[in-house]
Amino acid sequence: MRRIISVLMENEPGALSRVVGLFSQRGYNIDTLTVAPTDDQTLSRLTLTTHGNDQVIEQITKHLHKLIDVVKVVDLTEGPHIERELMLLKVKASGPHRAEIKRCVDIFRGQIIDVSTHAYTVQIVGNSDKLDAFIQAIAGAEILEVVRSGVSGLSRGEKALRL
Amino acid sequence: MELLSGGEIVIRALKDAGVKYIWGYPGGAALHIYDALFQQTDVQHILVRHEQAAVHAADGHSRSTGEVGAVLVTSGPGATNAITGIATAYMDSIPLVVISGQVPREKIGEDAFQETDMVGISRPIVKHSFLVKDATEIAGVIAKAFYIAGSGRPGPVVVDIPKDVTDPNHRVPYEYPEKVKIRSYQPTSKGHSGQIKRAIKTLLGAKRPIIYSGGGVILGEASSQLTELARLIDAPVTNTLMGLGAFPGSDPQFVGMLGMHGTFEANTAMHHADVILAVGARFDDRVTNTTGKFCPSATIIHIDVDPTSIAKTIKADIPIVGACDVVLQEMIDQLQDSGKRLDDEAMADWWKQINEWRDRHGIYTQSRYEASGGTIIKPQDVIKSLYRATGGDAFVTSDVGQHQMFAAQYYLFDQPRRWINSGGLGTMGFGLPAAMGVQLAHPDAMVACVTGEGSIQMCIQELSTCTQYGLPIKIINLNNQALGMVRQWQDMQYSSRYSSSLYEDSLPDFIKLAEAYGHVGIKVTHFDELDEKMEECFSLKDRVVFMDIYVDRSEHVYPMLVAPNGSMRDMWLSKTERT
Numbered sequence: 001m002r003r004i005i006s007v008l009m010e011n012e013p014g015a016l017s018r019v020v021g022l023f024s025q026r027g028y029n030i031d032t033l034t035v036a037p038t039d040d041q042t043l044s045r046l047t048l049t050t051h052g053n054d055q056v057i058e059q060i061t062k063h064l065h066k067l068i069d070v071v072k073v074v075d076l077t078e079g080p081h082i083e084r085e086l087m088l089l090k091v092k093a094s095g096p097h098r099a100e101i102k103r104c105v106d107i108f109r110g111q112i113i114d115v116s117t118h119a120y121t122v123q124i125v126g127n128s129d130k131l132d133a134f135i136q137a138i139a140g141a142e143i144l145e146v147v148r149s150g151v152s153g154l155s156r157g158e159k160a161l162r163l
Numbered sequence: 164m165e166l167l168s169g170g171e172i173v174i175r176a177l178k179d180a181g182v183k184y185i186w187g188y189p190g191g192a193a194l195h196i197y198d199a200l201f202q203q204t205d206v207q208h209i210l211v212r213h214e215q216a217a218v219h220a221a222d223g224h225s226r227s228t229g230e231v232g233a234v235l236v237t238s239g240p241g242a243t244n245a246i247t248g249i250a251t252a253y254m255d256s257i258p259l260v261v262i263s264g265q266v267p268r269e270k271i272g273e274d275a276f277q278e279t280d281m282v283g284i285s286r287p288i289v290k291h292s293f294l295v296k297d298a299t300e301i302a303g304v305i306a307k308a309f310y311i312a313g314s315g316r317p318g319p320v321v322v323d324i325p326k327d328v329t330d331p332n333h334r335v336p337y338e339y340p341e342k343v344k345i346r347s348y349q350p351t352s353k354g355h356s357g358q359i360k361r362a363i364k365t366l367l368g369a370k371r372p373i374i375y376s377g378g379g380v381i382l383g384e385a386s387s388q389l390t391e392l393a394r395l396i397d398a399p400v401t402n403t404l405m406g407l408g409a410f411p412g413s414d415p416q417f418v419g420m421l422g423m424h425g426t427f428e429a430n431t432a433m434h435h436a437d438v439i440l441a442v443g444a445r446f447d448d449r450v451t452n453t454t455g456k457f458c459p460s461a462t463i464i465h466i467d468v469d470p471t472s473i474a475k476t477i478k479a480d481i482p483i484v485g486a487c488d489v490v491l492q493e494m495i496d497q498l499q500d501s502g503k504r505l506d507d508e509a510m511a512d513w514w515k516q517i518n519e520w521r522d523r524h525g526i527y528t529q530s531r532y533e534a535s536g537g538t539i540i541k542p543q544d545v546i547k548s549l550y551r552a553t554g555g556d557a558f559v560t561s562d563v564g565q566h567q568m569f570a571a572q573y574y575l576f577d578q579p580r581r582w583i584n585s586g587g588l589g590t591m592g593f594g595l596p597a598a599m600g601v602q603l604a605h606p607d608a609m610v611a612c613v614t615g616e617g618s619i620q621m622c623i624q625e626l627s628t629c630t631q632y633g634l635p636i637k638i639i640n641l642n643n644q645a646l647g648m649v650r651q652w653q654d655m656q657y658s659s660r661y662s663s664s665l666y667e668d669s670l671p672d673f674i675k676l677a678e679a680y681g682h683v684g685i686k687v688t689h690f691d692e693l694d695e696k697m698e699e700c701f702s703l704k705d706r707v708v709f710m711d712i713y714v715d716r717s718e719h720v721y722p723m724l725v726a727p728n729g730s731m732r733d734m735w736l737s738k739t740e741r742t
Binding site for chain 1 (some may be wrong): 282283286287290291292294311345346347348469470471474475
């Protein structure tokens with residue numbers, strides 16, 4: 001089962017490598033990973049998606065918690081939550097495709113953020129399924145490159161992961 | 164405020180952290196620190212002959228005292244040589260602070276001479292690590308390192324210090340923090356009271372309870388609480404390899420070690436138990452055998468300070484995260500307050516059953532291994548002889564292999580911190596340097612290193628360190644002229660094809676070797692002379708004695724759990740007998 005794990009940790013050199021090392025050492029998978037400092041510059045927030053049964057996820061969260069640099073850990077998928085991922089996609093846009101891609105971008109509420117004679121660069125934000133669906137939708141066009149940010153998320157309501 | 168150089172700060176902070184001895188080996192990147200060491204007398208440095216031994220020695224010091232061990236090595240090869248020692252400590256949760264020199268800051272990443280990424284290379288085998296970037300950080304980092312190493316579930320911490328940070332010409336104010344607080348690190352101590360209540364209720368309802376205690380009870384200084392609780396409920400107690408001594412080994416309530424080479428009665432009692440109280444143990448694969456067949460009818464109460472140890476391999480019915488001493492004390496108090504007892508009749512039946520198992524297959528009856536018949540020495544007899552000669556009062560370190568199991572089985576440890584061995588990583592070469600650490604911490608104690616001719620050669624260079632510092636260790640070498648445990652497996656699973664487990668007459672003359680280092684060597688080849696020579700060994704109080712004892716080459720360690728696919732009650736009891 002897919003899980004989104006959110007980690008609040010010290011914004012220290014080496015902290016990220018400990019998290020990543022933990023996964024590789026113990027044979028767990030990281031599907032996506034995103035990390036950046038928070039409003040409090042001494043803290044970083046890391047979000048990763050992984051998959052596994054309940055026992056594996058329990059071990060992962062316990063091991064994450066055990067890392068000295070880690071302040072708090074939450075499995076967002078345990079409750080109602082919001083998740084977003086950002087995708088930038090460069091696609092060949094010439095001839096009849098050019099208008100078709102534009103229509104698709106509008107349907108997905110994306111934006112074309114760079115234009116050249118033969119290509120569009122598209123920005124789409126949403127959950128991961130939506131980004132997958134967009135790629136499916138423009139399958140007829142020639143995609144030049146894709147970059148995805150990995151999932152970020154917050155729990156719904158007033159619950160917050162803070163010190 | 165006092166102005167000190169980075170090198171001086173390292174040493175002063177070690178002193179303020181309570182360090183009396185630091186084990187190490189100098190080299191380029193650590194020379195400023197070594198110069199600061201030279202100019203003071205509070206912290207004594209012991210020069211080993213290989214960095215691996217420095218870590219094992221500090222480890223032995225820690226295991227025998229409960230203090231955090233300290234190590235100082237240089238960058239590059241000094242650091243990599245320390246790795247095996249650090250991994251050994253990590254697997255057994257031993258608190259150490261390992262300080263490694265590093266190339267100067269501006270050279271990091273340039274593949275400089277003797278550069279290695281120590282923080283990176285040690286990351287999977289440390290509790291935490293620091294790369295110090297400025298002289299002003301050193302004192303705070305060292306204080307944190309000692310706090311992290313010694314608290315919660317203990318473990319080794321690496322502090323990597325670039326050479327220019329210890330520059331004698333750059334002086335900064337020195338202040339050792341009075342108290343360390345780390346917002347992201349707050350180890351649990353008190354157990355959940357609701358869970359403890361449930362545990363008590365389960366225990367009181369038990370008809371076939373057993374206490375399974377591990378190294379955590381020793382590390383957590385909870386032996387007296389464990390013993391008190393065990394007496395209170397009159398349950399049988401089994402210890403893991405790491406937990407020996409937490410409950411008195413010569414007590415009738417003790418059923419011996421459990422697991423791979425545990426006693427018949429301990430393993431069988433575990434298999435048939437209805438309630439298992441696991442304390443500071445981690446359901447290691449050497450204990451559980453096939454996890455799917457592990458103790459089918461047992462309700463498991465699991466107390467551990469580390470939540471990741473709970474339900475890692477075996478699901479706990481009642482998990483309790485907390486320090487063993489605190490949780491056990493709470494259980495004792497609640498039990499006494501309740502005034503209730505376990506069902507007397509059921510317990511009488513349970514003990515009757517256990518004593519039958521004991522009589523039938525217990526290893527402490529002479530029939531478990533063949534009588535020596537006068538000349539050939541059985542390795543088990545050597546351990547029994549050692550036990551007699553030391554009155555059961557020695558610190559015993561061991562290496563890894565058959566001799567380790569014989570020592571664990573036949574030397575009965577009545578106190579914690581007396582049995583010192585590499586259980587988790589299984590590091591050959593551990594015994595001699597660990598014994599040095601023990602002997603230095605306990606100058607008047609008897610320290611025996613039980614080893615084999617294979618293991619002892621992995622750190623034998625330390626005989627020279629023993630000479631330099633006058634560490635009168637007694638080396639009990641069970642010489643069977645083969646890598647015994649490897650050979651045992653080759654006998655049992657590879658039709659006795661002895662692939663690389665024999666030395667083909669290349670063994671050194673250990674007596675001459677010991678003498679070359681200035682020590683005493685005693686060779687024993689006949690059973691009749693064993694006790695007498697053992698006495699002689701321990702009468703030479705101020706000397707290192709190397710006892711080279713030729714033992715039965717064909718002996719195997721039994722009992723031995725049947726693997727793969729066996730449960731805990733499936734054991735080989737001898738070469739021909741199976742449960």
